[in-house]
Amino acid sequence: MKMLFMGSPEVSVPFLDFAYSKSSEMIVFTQKDKIRKRGKALEPTPVKKRALELGITVHTTSARSQESINIIRYFQPDIILVVAFGQILPPELLAIPKLYPLNVHFSLLPQYRGATPVNTALLNGDSVTGTTIMVMDQGLDTGDILYSDECTIDPDDNATELFRKLTKLSLGLLERNWNDIISGNVKRIPQQGAFSLTKLIKKEDTVIDFNADAISVHNKIRAFNEEPGTRTVFRNSPVLIEKSFPETNGPETPGTITAVGRDHFTVGCGKGAIRVLQLKPAGKRSMKANEFINGYKPLTGEKLG
16 A cells, blocks of 8 residues: 655645555655744654655655656555645646555545634534544545534634644544555545635634634634644733633623732623633743742733733
């Protein structure tokens, strides 16, 4: 089984390991090295780091380039497995594998096509999501479905925890059905029903608007908890709020600290309030709210935002 794996971020790495365990020969395509931390040197993607540890040949040229297409044609993969690669694949590349170009997508398609299905499910306050193994076509997450499975979203799940759940669920789907996949003994189900598209996250999308209701503010914090982080300002300095708890009742004092406790402080919203439980001041490490309270001594009546 010759495998081409295409992926980039940390969430792709367990799938790279899975593909490696199932292949006799393998190559990897990933995004180019980038400066990922201010003032630092170029860094490879997590997928590239792991692939080099496993001794796999890695390519970082654009998947749409003729050079890449020639490399893949010469390799003649049986399967292409794509997980959070970050590039749209051209039709001539999708036609190369002997069996399929497969994609793992973290939603129950056709819901939440596009780049940010996990964040979007949390932003919308959904209680259920899932994962889909699909055959890629020229559209954006429009291909035939091979397998899918549901996953509950608990009220305190954030993006990190939900990615962890969906990764485990997806790997289980692949493992249980792998023999059928490689034998071609699969039923392809065209997507049906209404679809929704997600959008790329921009910096302005992560800014907290405390005029919104407490549930919406809390859902935004859940959706962007670690990367890229949910932003506000305290004493003229940026701060990321990483964990919160919503209070549906509370004074309508948007952005104002209404109470300071031992392990949290409360900030008013347009409706209700949020308890801030974990945050990261600019240039500092992430810290629990009690550490922040002890160090910064926030006062009732001070403003965020």
